[in-house]
Structures are given as structure tokens and as C-alpha cells.
Amino acid sequence: MLTVLSAGPLTTVQDLGRPGRAAEGIGRSGACDRTSAALANRLLGNDAGAAVLEVTAGGLAVRAETGVWVALTGARCAGTPYGAPTWLPAGSTLRLGPPTTGLRSYLAVRGGIAAEPVLGSRSTDLLSGLGPAPLAVGDVLPVGTAGDWPGVDLAPVAQPVPGELVAAVRPGPRADWFADEVHRTLTTTAWEVTGDSNRVGLRLAGPVLERRRDGELASEGMVRGALQVPPSGQPVLFLADHPVTGGYPVIGYVADVDVDRCAQLAPGQTLRLRP
Template identity: 85%
Template structure:
């Protein structure tokens, strides 16, 4: 079984649960940017939670089934494509995803999983380190694995769609005391705009500059998904799936892991509020 890629859209990558536990060796976790949406797509098809699937950024993906396969699409809703329910693709049938009206990343799972060769135990594409398979390209033929689990009891999953302005809770970071009280008020009171420089590594946010009370260099420290780091520009960066394992700028706060899934659906021009 296979899926032939006719068009990858702006960016399509293979993702799974990533490579946890390797940060001490300098290997980031990577994996799906919106883990909840990826997990739902696999659950709808009875796949193992670790099954690989396609993460589609801003739509545009077109695939053709080599043989009949079951697929499920979750995350950002793409016009013209079935959403949040198992769908049968007959041999030779095409599936084309238009650009989503809301949200950024969609997840296309296939029953049996995308069976590209794993690297360090994962099939995830890590855009920062270059580990894993390269981004999907036109003409790629993606092998599909053999389904091992039973079908789930549900055949549709109503879920809330992404919103244009998102409000999430911010917890204090290890270097919160490097910033003025006014900077903390600004951070929690600003509607930060997601810039076009954002990617799977992180969201670059535009707004007022956050003022420090301490200058100087900071030794590299460990980073996790959800860290809000402030570089010399004073404009915060919220790290996503392909974040580095260490960083040298102060981390003012953290967004809870479950909320990072929702942050991963923000597109350039959307706004984010970080409530402390």
C-alpha cells in the first residue's frame, strides 16, 4: 500500500511522537507540532499512537492512493476534504487539501501509518537538526504499513476549530527575575502578533520590547517545548516542536504543554495573549 504525492503544498513533513529522551545527546524531540490533533487522527483509524502521519502546513497537499486505503484528516480544516472522520480512498483516487480558513497545520493519517524508515527510533522530520526524512516532495511514493489494531468505536470526532486570537496561561520561567515588573505587565497585557518568520522551531511574536533589569551573557541552558525566550530584540519567541535543546537567552516563562498544541495552529497575523 502507498500514497503518491502529487503536490506537497507549502510544507508537508512526516511526523510521529518524536525522539524523547535524547536531549543529553543533543537530539531534540521534534514530532508533531499539534500532538493532540495528530493523536486524534491516529485514533480515528485504530492506529498505534506512535504511527507516523503527514503534517501539512497551510494546505495544498495532493495525494493519490496506490491501493485502497483509509485516511483521516484533523487539525486545521481544509475545504473540500473530509474532516475528523475515517474516509475511504479507492485505488487511484486523489485527495486535495485547500488552504484552511482558520488554523495552520492539518494532519493526514492513513490506516497502518506512513512507513518511511525511522531515524533514531522516529520517523519525524526535524527541520532544525535535519534528522529524519526530508520534507515531502512531489513524486514521492510513501509506503503504508499494515494495520495492526482494531477499529475504534467512534467514526466521527467533533472538535473545536482553531481561533484567530488565542489566550493561554503563562507560568514563570527560570529567568523571570531578569525582567522589569513593567516587562511582565507588558508580556501578559499585549496581544502579540505571530510574524511570518515563525516555523516549526518557534513562534516569533511582534509587540512592545520587553525590558531587562540584567545585562550580560547567560550560559546555555536546557530548553523545552513551550519555553518563552527573549532575545536582545526584546521580542519573545515561543518554542514549538523543533526547538533547540539549549539556548543562551533568558526564558521569561513557559506555556503548558497542552496549550502549545493550540499555539502551533497560529498562522502569521494571528494574535496570542500570554496571561500570567
């Protein structure tokens, strides 16, 4: 078991989420940076769907009540073992400081976090309220049963970018709601990530993207990576806890592989979108 001594700004339990339930009004949720979460599990020989801790902006401190193996990926925190299995003896404490680059770190435990599943997933969905509550001081996290050890003990992975990120974007289903010059603005602007961003989506600040059509849409299905343009004209890039439906036009989609990288952008960083 692990006891939470400090939860930081936001720490949640995440796995692969609840795919295939959009028709029931239930979003997938799951880890914002799926690549980093999957890597942490692979390093420990966990099942791909094992639950990990998603730590936003550091600040997590946990005490091992029994000796456990852990692995940290995603945003790297100063002074913390990274990208390799690390033994945490019984009674010892692991503390994550602020990330040196990136925003979200993933802490896996050999055996996985054995929180109670809800609708087949242990993921915390902040928009719907499904899954375990965000971690709080005093929480005790049970650890599941471990599988076979993997064949590697170190992962030389790329770090989240410290400055501007470039991501690929393709036209969305309502691209025709915007003039050609607006599309050029979308793909030539350095969009700033605002402090209003969260697991639902990145709110981007820059030039106003004006529609060339009046009126509103009937609600349509939404997916991770959608770039929705609300009446403010400031686009929102949907992340893991995005709504299942939305009524604002989607001007484009960010390539799925790049959404993981976008999830590591901290407020104040910039994002450029390339066709």
C-alpha cells in the same frame, strides 16, 4: 502506497518524536499539534506512535495507489472530509486546499506512514535535519500494517481559533531578569505572530521586553513551550523543533496543552498570554 502529486508549502512526516535524547543534543521534534495528530491516529485504530503527515497551510495532493482509509484533523481545509475515517479508493486523489482556520492539518493513513525511522522515530526535525526530508512531488509513501478498528467513527472536536488565542503562561527560570512592568507588558499585550515563524518557534511582535540585567547566560536546556527573549526584546515561543539548549533568558513557559493550540496560529494572528 500514496504518491505525492503536490507537497504544498511544507509537508513533513511526524510521529511522537525522539523523547529522552536531550543529553545527546537531540531534540524531541514530532507533531507540532500533538493532540490533533493523536486524534487522527485514534480515528483509524492506529498505534499512538504511528506516523502521520503534517501539512502546513494546505496544498498537499496525494494519489492512492491502493485503497486506503484516511483521517484529517487539525486545521480544517475547505471541501475535505474532516474528523472521521474516509475511504480513498485506488487511483483516487485527495487534495487539501488552504485551511479555513488554523495552520497545520494532520493526515493519518490506516496503518501509518511507514517511512524509514531514524533513532527510533519517523519525525522530520527541520532544525537538526534528522528524519525524512520534507515531502516533494513524486515521493512514494509506503503504508504500514493496520491494527483493530476503534469504537468511534466521528470526532466532534474543537476547531482552531480564527482570531485571537489566549494561552496560559507561568514564570520561567529567568523571570528575575525582567522588571515587574515587563511581566505586565508580557501578559497584557496582543502579540502578533510574524511570518518568520516555523516549526522551531513562533516569533512574536509587540513591545520590546527589556532586561534589567546585563550580560549573557551560559547555555541552558530548552523545552517546548519556553518563551525566550533574544536581544531584540521580541519573544519566541518554542514549538516542536526547538533547540536543545539556548543562551537567552526564558521569561516564562506556556502551558503544554496550550502549545498545541499555539501551533495552529498563522502569521498575522494574535496571541495573548495570561498568568
